[in-house]
Amino acid sequence: MRSPPLHHSEPVDPTLLDWILHQVDRLLPFDPVVGVAIGGVLLLAAPAVLAALAVRHARRRAGRA
């Protein structure tokens, strides 16, 4: 299962995964629920904000034209 990470989308090494999770737990000592909540909010907010900004930009440009 040790296959290439971080290059052309191949899976991350499980040992690296364990380490990442351990470090995340150490640095951000919160419950998994909080981790999922933060990740979920970011996941929802990022495309929404980006889409809104892109549409606003396109409308302003159309208005100037």
Next chain:
Amino acid sequence: MRFLRLPSFYGWYVVAAIFFVSMTAIGSRQAFGLFVNPWSKEFGVSVATISAISSVGWVINGLAQPVVGRLTDRYGGRVTMGTSLLILGVGTAILSVAPNIWVLGFIHAAVISFAVGGVMFTPSTTVIARWFRRKRGTAMGILAAGGSFGGILGVPFLAYLLLLTNWRLTWGIVAAVMLLLALPLLLLVVRNDPWQLGLQPDGETAEEARRAGPQRLGPLTVERWPQCFRSAPLWLLGMSYVVCGITTAMVATHFVPYAENEGISASTAALAFGLLSAMNLMGVIGAGWLSDRMPRKNILTAIYWTRGLGFLLLAFLPAGVGIWAFAAVAGISWLATVPLTSALASEIYGVKNMGAIVGILTMVHQFGGAAAVFLAGVSFDVLGSYTPAFAGAAATLVVAGVTASLVQERLTSARYVGVALAPAEA
């Protein structure tokens, strides 16, 4: 408050949208390792069986590259990426309800691995090449960093999700993110090229763009993409890119076993790999930015030689020092080859056939990686040491650097050579 100023050129929104799409698609794929044990327990199969699914998927992903590249050239990056993302999302949803290992294996190895090729660098760099000319390296570097972010941020998120729920619900949520967030964002924001919105690459004025020459063409543009094989740059870029695949795959697969063999704990090795990933983020964006300011082949050569130095340090320094030196030095180069190779290809051959060309280059990269993983393992079994494999990798990287330096960029790149307008472009 200058840092709060939003970009005035729409191309940066395209970069941001593709960044998010890459992050979700690549991040979920990189999290494959999280699901090995749950699948092994639920379906009663060995870890080796699930590893085999991953390996087959790797080969299929490589084979997909020229196909999605050709589709990108014919139908545009937006359609190719959108369709691939739709298939990827539906495939992921089916994966979440897989009744047995056969369905799971087929969906992951064949459907998802193929579809993710249509969301990766082959179509996305082709779209970006049409939006940017002067800042192409920077834009492609940021795009490539999206994949790294997917691994760094997405994998812990999925791990938390897996802790709270189960693997089926986790994959179901991944499918929902792809279909309900990433796909609409892609369709809403991404356009194949700036001309669709009445814009010019880099946000130039029409007069500036006219002076810069036709975007679709390069000095070596050909009518049909297989004709590119008759020219030296494709072979030179391909030879260096295959070494990129060889060396990244070798380390990614054998780095932790090497460390353990040298008496270093797996967690220390993983920590060193974490440093490599962090250096990678800086390297990929920095290399892209630098390459917009000097010949790209020089940066590409430097990247291969830097990685070669990293391998020499890994091979010949005491392992306890070597893995850290390697992570710091080679990490800079890790993903930086992607934006530079893609940008060079686009400037030499134009963007007309860029999808097919980058697809071929990515395919040989993946195949080189697959071969290297096997050969490094055989080398260790026969010789009892990873030193010959790592020293060999350093030697191939020296050759890759020389090969990249032989690309006659000043004679064959649209950055330096004027391109005559073809009748169709005029």
